[in-house]
Amino acid sequence: MTRSRTAYLLVAPGLLWLLVFFVAPVVQLASVSLQSPFPGYPGYYYRDVNVGNYVVALTQFAPQLGRSLLYAAIATVLCLALAFPLAYTMVFKAPRWRGLIMVLVVAPFFTSFLLRTIAWRQILADEGPLASSLRALHLLPGGHLTETAAAVVAGLTYNFLPFMVLPLYASLERVDPTLLEAGADLYGSPWQTFQRVTAPLALPGVMAGTLLTFIPAAGDYVNAELLGSEHGTKMVGNVIDAQFFRVIGGYPIAAALSFTLMAIILALVVVQVRRFGTEHLT
Amino acid sequence: MRRRLADHAVTIVAVLVLVYLFVPVAYTFIFSFNDYKKSNIAWNPQGSPTLKHWADPCGAPGVCEALGTSLQVGLVATAISTVIGTSMAIALVRLRARGRRLTDVLVFLPMATPEVVLGASLLTLFVQGFSRWGWQLGFWSIVAAHVMFTLSFVVVTVRARLQSMDPRLEEAAQDLYAGPWETFRTVTLPLLAPGIVAAALLSFALSFDDFIITTFVSGDVTTFPKYVYVAYLRGIPAEVNVIGFSMFAVATVCAVVARLVVRRAVPPSSS
Amino acid sequence: MRRRHRDTSVREAMGDLRLEGLRRVYGDVVAVDHLDLTVPQGSFFALVGPSGCGKTTTLRMVAGLDRPDAGRILVGDADLTRTRAHERPVNTVFQSYALFPHLSVLGNVAFGPQRRGLDRRTAVAAARSALDLVQLGSVAERRPQALSGGQQQRVALARAIVNQPQVLLLDEPLGALDLTLRRQMQVELKRVQAEIGLTFVHVTHDQEEAMSMADTVAVMNHGRIEQLGPPAELYDLPRTAFVANFLGQSNLVPGTLVGTEGDLAVVELAGQRVRVLAGRCVDQPDGRRQVLVGVRPEKVRLLRPDDPVDRPAVTNVLARGRVRNVAFSGVATQYLVDLPGAGTWTVFEQNLGVDATAAVGDEVGVAWDLRHTFTLAGDEDPTAGRTELDATGLDATGLDATGLDATGLDQTGLGATGVHGTGLDQTGARPRVPQP
Numbered sequence: 001m002t003r004s005r006t007a008y009l010l011v012a013p014g015l016l017w018l019l020v021f022f023v024a025p026v027v028q029l030a031s032v033s034l035q036s037p038f039p040g041y042p043g044y045y046y047r048d049v050n051v052g053n054y055v056v057a058l059t060q061f062a063p064q065l066g067r068s069l070l071y072a073a074i075a076t077v078l079c080l081a082l083a084f085p086l087a088y089t090m091v092f093k094a095p096r097w098r099g100l101i102m103v104l105v106v107a108p109f110f111t112s113f114l115l116r117t118i119a120w121r122q123i124l125a126d127e128g129p130l131a132s133s134l135r136a137l138h139l140l141p142g143g144h145l146t147e148t149a150a151a152v153v154a155g156l157t158y159n160f161l162p163f164m165v166l167p168l169y170a171s172l173e174r175v176d177p178t179l180l181e182a183g184a185d186l187y188g189s190p191w192q193t194f195q196r197v198t199a200p201l202a203l204p205g206v207m208a209g210t211l212l213t214f215i216p217a218a219g220d221y222v223n224a225e226l227l228g229s230e231h232g233t234k235m236v237g238n239v240i241d242a243q244f245f246r247v248i249g250g251y252p253i254a255a256a257l258s259f260t261l262m263a264i265i266l267a268l269v270v271v272q273v274r275r276f277g278t279e280h281l282t
Numbered sequence: 283m284r285r286r287l288a289d290h291a292v293t294i295v296a297v298l299v300l301v302y303l304f305v306p307v308a309y310t311f312i313f314s315f316n317d318y319k320k321s322n323i324a325w326n327p328q329g330s331p332t333l334k335h336w337a338d339p340c341g342a343p344g345v346c347e348a349l350g351t352s353l354q355v356g357l358v359a360t361a362i363s364t365v366i367g368t369s370m371a372i373a374l375v376r377l378r379a380r381g382r383r384l385t386d387v388l389v390f391l392p393m394a395t396p397e398v399v400l401g402a403s404l405l406t407l408f409v410q411g412f413s414r415w416g417w418q419l420g421f422w423s424i425v426a427a428h429v430m431f432t433l434s435f436v437v438v439t440v441r442a443r444l445q446s447m448d449p450r451l452e453e454a455a456q457d458l459y460a461g462p463w464e465t466f467r468t469v470t471l472p473l474l475a476p477g478i479v480a481a482a483l484l485s486f487a488l489s490f491d492d493f494i495i496t497t498f499v500s501g502d503v504t505t506f507p508k509y510v511y512v513a514y515l516r517g518i519p520a521e522v523n524v525i526g527f528s529m530f531a532v533a534t535v536c537a538v539v540a541r542l543v544v545r546r547a548v549p550p551s552s553s
Numbered sequence: 554m555r556r557r558h559r560d561t562s563v564r565e566a567m568g569d570l571r572l573e574g575l576r577r578v579y580g581d582v583v584a585v586d587h588l589d590l591t592v593p594q595g596s597f598f599a600l601v602g603p604s605g606c607g608k609t610t611t612l613r614m615v616a617g618l619d620r621p622d623a624g625r626i627l628v629g630d631a632d633l634t635r636t637r638a639h640e641r642p643v644n645t646v647f648q649s650y651a652l653f654p655h656l657s658v659l660g661n662v663a664f665g666p667q668r669r670g671l672d673r674r675t676a677v678a679a680a681r682s683a684l685d686l687v688q689l690g691s692v693a694e695r696r697p698q699a700l701s702g703g704q705q706q707r708v709a710l711a712r713a714i715v716n717q718p719q720v721l722l723l724d725e726p727l728g729a730l731d732l733t734l735r736r737q738m739q740v741e742l743k744r745v746q747a748e749i750g751l752t753f754v755h756v757t758h759d760q761e762e763a764m765s766m767a768d769t770v771a772v773m774n775h776g777r778i779e780q781l782g783p784p785a786e787l788y789d790l791p792r793t794a795f796v797a798n799f800l801g802q803s804n805l806v807p808g809t810l811v812g813t814e815g816d817l818a819v820v821e822l823a824g825q826r827v828r829v830l831a832g833r834c835v836d837q838p839d840g841r842r843q844v845l846v847g848v849r850p851e852k853v854r855l856l857r858p859d860d861p862v863d864r865p866a867v868t869n870v871l872a873r874g875r876v877r878n879v880a881f882s883g884v885a886t887q888y889l890v891d892l893p894g895a896g897t898w899t900v901f902e903q904n905l906g907v908d909a910t911a912a913v914g915d916e917v918g919v920a921w922d923l924r925h926t927f928t929l930a931g932d933e934d935p936t937a938g939r940t941e942l943d944a945t946g947l948d949a950t951g952l953d954a955t956g957l958d959a960t961g962l963d964q965t966g967l968g969a970t971g972v973h974g975t976g977l978d979q980t981g982a983r984p985r986v987p988q989p
Binding site for chain 1 (some may be wrong): 292293298299300307309366367380385388389394403405410430433462491498499511518522523529530532
């Protein structure tokens with residue numbers, strides 16, 4: 001009895017915080033997404049059940065929405081491909097360095113991801129060293145590195161890589177190395193051992209990492225803005241940002257888009273949870 | 283032979299990935315010596331490398347105020363979210379109370395929501411709700427938002443550490459005459475410390491580096507990432523590079539020191 | 554210097570440990586079922602049983618780490634049932650030791666005294682003398698994880714006894730140690746107990762360990778105590794098939810009571826007659842004539858068809874058997890003998906002679922001093938308490954019959970120990986040492 005009272009006391013502040021600053025805003029957003037602009041008063045809205053906002057969001061901005069999901073998916077796969085060797089090395093090859101590497105993976109956050117993304121823009125710029133040498137070698141058919149979809153995806157991959165490394169590392173760390181030895185002992189080739197032993201054991205980390213990478217990537221707009229072009233690489237985040245800050249009367253549309261994005265992502269999460277169970281998500 | 287090659291390939295890829303992570307950091311470092319107002323655009327064709335930005339990192343107007351704001355927001359938000367997140371994690375793992383499932387989901391949801399949605403929804407609530415009661419966008423709205431989205435990470439990190447802790451250690455403490463609070467103070471907390479430190483570091487990093495949510499809820503207040511973004515349009519002063527790289531260096535040193543301290547206090551084989 | 558608590562009286566309770574009608578249910582599983590037990594002050598008491606028999610749950614309830622659904626726990630006259638772990642004059646040596654990794658060995662041992670309000674210097678002094686008692690004074694400043702398994706075990710012991718509890722609970726304390734170390738620690742534990750005279754309640758699945766150490770052994774099964782008594786008595790005269798098979802081994806064969814000869818009862822089995830001291834027969838409701846006849850394998854010897862039976866007046870003989878299997882194990886040889894109508898008998902013979910007594914396929918009889926015979930209720934399952942390996946006769950391979958229980962699955966509560974890597978060496982095969 002006292003134990004559960006203690007439990008409630010301990011949970012209460014966090015719960016309250018989430019209710020006020022997460023649940024309430026999302027509910028508010030839902031209601032805004034159904035509001036209509038006040039005729040004759042730009043920037044003012046009235047309470048309504050205007051499903052039209054969602055129609056606009058889904059028709060007019062379908063390309064950006066689709067692009068967001070596609071870019072985020074590609075970036076997630078790339079992150080996985082890059083993070084796995086790193087996490088694997090940290091755990092099994094260089095255990096003495098795992099602490100230091102962990103620090104190094106997180107530390108670039110402090111340089112500011114904007115600064116780093118801007119750095120990428122300059123490194124990849126048309127007049128930059130990479131683009132000019134590739135051009136000289138005739139390896140750059142489009143002539144540009146920046147302002148391409150590839151640059152946006154590369155930027156997303158770069159920025160969200162740590163979110164893949166950390167959970168992968170955490171789940172690999174729990175793997176008993178003797179299991180790998182057992183795999184090899186039972187005549188598994190390195191690849192088979194990886195396939196049959198390492199990968200399944202790392203699955204919880206892959207799950208968590210996939211979500212932690214895909215979700216922010218799908219909502220990101222900074223990479224598309226800094227590394228993408230004006231047309232053809234904008235993501236849904238750019239639209240939401242623009243509708244909020246630069247389009248008068250854009251609030252309900254922006255809210256409807258936000259809500260759509262959230263709904264799609266939650267649906268994907270639920271599908272994944274159904275397939276693999278919730279255990280490893282949180 | 284092939285096997286050894288494959289063995290090394292993994293390590294080589296890992297090293298390349300680390301290099302990849304650091305290319306922009308190195309770029310920032312190099313361009314901090316650029317004697318050019320718009321340091322991000324190009325290297326000053328006439329100028330040789332200069333140390334003057336390192337001598338006066340606050341030389342660019344507003345940059346240190348922005349940095350100060352970011353550090354303050356980061357510290358306050360981290361302190362709050364570490365404390366309430368840790369207590370939440372403890373309650374969720376060690377104490378059985380009703381509503382646990384629901385709390386789990388609620389903790390998970392902010393992580394499953396893109397930042398742009400979080401930012402947008404907070405902005406609507408502030409504009410259409412809180413501002414009517416006199417709470418305007420600014421420092422505290424940023425803190426509130428940062429606590430909200432770092433909280434989940436704290437809960438997850440601390441909970442993982444708790445779950446890997448042998449519950450027998452706490453039972454042993456109770457068996458040795460420690461009451462609930464003493465058990466927590468003398469056993470649970472010291473063993474949890476590495477997890478809490480990791481959670482706090484992560485939380486500070488996320489808060490310090492956050493741009494998207496912050497732009498929505500900051501009003502007139504300028505944080506460091508926001509400063510960078512605004513400056514980007516006119517050309518980034520080299521002082522920003524100095525600060526960006528220094529923060530990275532300081533954070534690395536702090537984290538390494540913290541790890542060493544924690545390792546001395548709690549040996550790695552503790553779980 | 555002790556802090557005054559509202560629980561002081563409980564903490565300073567003295568006397569016998571008494572469990573009255575103790576019951577614990579997890580969902581549908583009755584872990585402990587109406588348990589009554591008195592452990593006299595200062596005795597070495599062993600609770601032994603297979604995994605899941607409720608012994609660990611009982612221990613946890615005594616420690617205050619689990620709450621009974623019904624019943625009372627008393628030390629002397631003080632009722633501990635509603636008190637919490639830290640309020641009880643009871644300490645535990647945990648199965649996985651549960652040493653605090655963030656404290657030194659000394660810090661671990663001084664933990665209890667400090668929590669009880671002793672000032673630091675007194676607590677440390679007490680801890681040092683407890684460490685000396687277990688001969689670990691030299692490693693006081695080290696971290697527990699830098700010590701060997703045996704040393705960790707002794708730190709755990711010192712950490713518990715430094716508090717001079719009324720009752721010391723030992724939860725499979727030697728489970729993680731290898732055989733040699735285990736034997737050493739058994740001696741050491743016994744010595745410490747004799748030296749400090751505390752009440753020890755020792756939970757184990759290892760019947761040999763229980764019998765060699767304890768003054769009193771209680772055999773638990775399905776949440777109940779099957780039988781309780783001094784080890785020799787329990788071994789000599791088991792009263793249920795479970796006890797007969799779990800403590801050592803027994804040959805149990807169904808038979809029919811056909812009459813008496815003085816103070817002997819006569820039982821017919823497979824057309825032959827054996828005699829039992831009337832006092833060694835289980836009381837059965839009147840009229841029931843079906844019994845299980847039992848005798849320990851090491852009391853039985855093989856009889857070749859032409860061997861004379863010495864002292865026939867006090868010897869039971871069953872003839873016309875055939876040797877099915879012979880397994881040599883150093884000090885003794887184990888024979889499996891098929892006796893038509895009386896099942897397969899196990900016979901341990903000490904290797905006194907130069908040659909084996911019999912080979913596979915030989916025709917033999919079995920003979921034993923009738924005073925070693927006992928009977929059990931006829932409706933009991935003669936294989937109760939045997940492991941599957943035993944029941945199929947595979948134990949002739951020398952696998953310890955109880956070895957499989959040792960994987961730590963017994964933890965009905967927060968069973969973290971099963972994963973701790975100690976399970977492996979417990980399941981390993983080890984030679985059976987027959988009871989002399």
